[in-house]
Amino acid sequence: MLTTTTTKVLDPGELDAALAVLDREPVANAFVTARVLTAGLDPWRLGGEMWGWYAAGRLESLCYAGANLVPICAGPEAVRAFADRARRAGRRCSSIVGPAESTAALWALLEPHWGPAREVRAHQPLMVTRAMPPGIVPDPLVRRVRKDEMDLILPACVAMFTEEVGVSPLAGDGGLLYQARVAELVGAGRSFARVEDGQVVFKAEIGAATDRACQIQGVWVAPGHRGRGLSVxxxxxxxxxxxxxxxxxxxxxxxxxxxxARAAYRRVGFQETGAFMSVLF
Structure with missing residues (x-):
């Protein structure tokens, strides 16, 4: 029994406790929750470690430490503990991302050791909706991408990622991990596109999904087709x-x-309910 404030790597037997923490904020935590529901807490399957912060023996906060470092339900004391653990372990992530307040506090503690960052996006509005708005007609030509259409969708995904993040996802391992992720979403039926003359002109994916909430990502309109209202x-x-x-x-x-983009999302019924922050390396 942990009787003092401390952190440790969660073991697979603590899955229920971890899910209980994640369920406190099901919308903000959808990305990590979806991974945990699929892979459990085994680091090899999860693609990283799940750190837990305990107070008086009770699991109170989490931090996912994989390709991203993600603080979860973390107050000031938990953030300090996670920062200390991350500093001692050394930077292994390509970004820090999460709720703006806790991510800003975490980065303030890590920046002297891990900085400078390539880019800091301090305020990224979190937008949420629970209903389709009246008066907006969905594009009838937007459809699921088929499994045999990887050669069609991948160039659009690479273009979106490069434009959004500032580096190509094909760098490093030649894009193997990125291609696997795109293929995973296509295979799950969560990749959508409008195709004209054999080219993707609009695309988006449902990148994380639980029974409580899901998260749309990768929204992109081909440059030559912008201004036509395709994003709405x-x-x-x-x-x-x-x-x-x-x-x-x-x-x-x-x-x-x-x-x-924010104006387009508001037209579709999304409302800003909070903010994320991203630190890119």
């Missing part, structure tokens, strides 16, 4: 599917400077 009607099509077949709450987060 395309998002409406993806949202209709998400609400009908995936979860009762749909979320996404967006860069605060992307005013066009």
């Amino acid at each position: 009607t395309g998002m409406a099509a993806v949202l209709r599917y998400a609400l009908r077949e995936v979860a009762p709450v749909v979320s996404l987060y967006v860069n605060d400077y992307n005013t066009a």
